Amino acid sequence: MGKRMAKRSEPADMEERLERVASAFDAEDFEGVLAQAEALLSEAPGQPEALHYSKIERLIECVVGR
Numbered sequence: 001m002g003k004r005m006a007k008r009s010e011p012a013d014m015e016e017r018l019e020r021v022a023s024a025f026d027a028e029d030f031e032g033v034l035a036q037a038e039a040l041l042s043e044a045p046g047q048p049e050a051l052h053y054s055k056i057e058r059l060i061e062c063v064v065g066r
Helices: 014-026 030-043 048-064
Strands: none
Touching (some): 014 048, 030 048
């Protein structure tokens, strides 16, 4: 018996929002990165790119001590 696969529901503007997260990261606006990534994750909990940016920001907080 196979696993049941649920279709993920993502916001319609996901790509645009991920681009804004990437731009914030490039601009070193790490607080903005975390806020935007967490907002995306609240709407699409398993979204890989948002998880990626969220984890990177938390790592930066640990290393830099923000």
